[in-house]
Amino acid sequence: GENVEQHPSTLSVQEGDSAVIKCTYSDSASNYFPWYKQELGKRPQLIIDIRSNVGEKKDQRIAVTLNKTAKHFSLHITETQPEDSAVYFCAASVNGNQFYFGTGTSLTVIP
């Protein structure tokens, strides 16, 4: 089965700086890669996703890149704000059937 690894497990940045979270996957058949944000005590919510036919996607301060050859994808948050503090999970999926999650990154943005 798919194995998704995520790094770092914790990340602290100063407000306004950028944050980068990286994930690798093992199954070359995976073609859909969502990122979820989970605030304390709440449900994970999708913040951005990327499909295997593109290498990069951007939505305001959030961007995701995908390198299919190397089997890794990354989340980039620019101009971080305190409300970005949360746990972020990456996931890999084949055609939206079954989702394998990384172990999560706890991001703290220091005001």
Added chain:
Amino acid sequence: NAGVMQNPRHLVRRRGQEARLRCSPMKGHSHVYWYRQLPEEGLKFMVYLQKENIIDESGMPKERFSAEFPKEGPSILRIQQVVRGDSAAYFCASSPPTLGNTEAFFGQGTRLTVV
């Protein structure tokens, strides 16, 4: 569309009792996934179901845990003879039956406490 609904939100059980966790997927969704989350840990896959079928239960403990998604009604995650180590947040997620890449939507979770 009410989103993915889980109930109860909080469940307290004594050791040895049974816990039943319910998940109603979003309207039109036929894929349901159950995940377990321990405090400050990630989402551990448990089981993937489609209507009336278990597709992948490789993450389910072999004993005491079972799941179903009947033709009518919610998906049920059942834990028999609960132990303290079962205390966790249990999230379900659902996705539509369409082929292709679609996101999974999560419910609010059920926080199980075994005392």
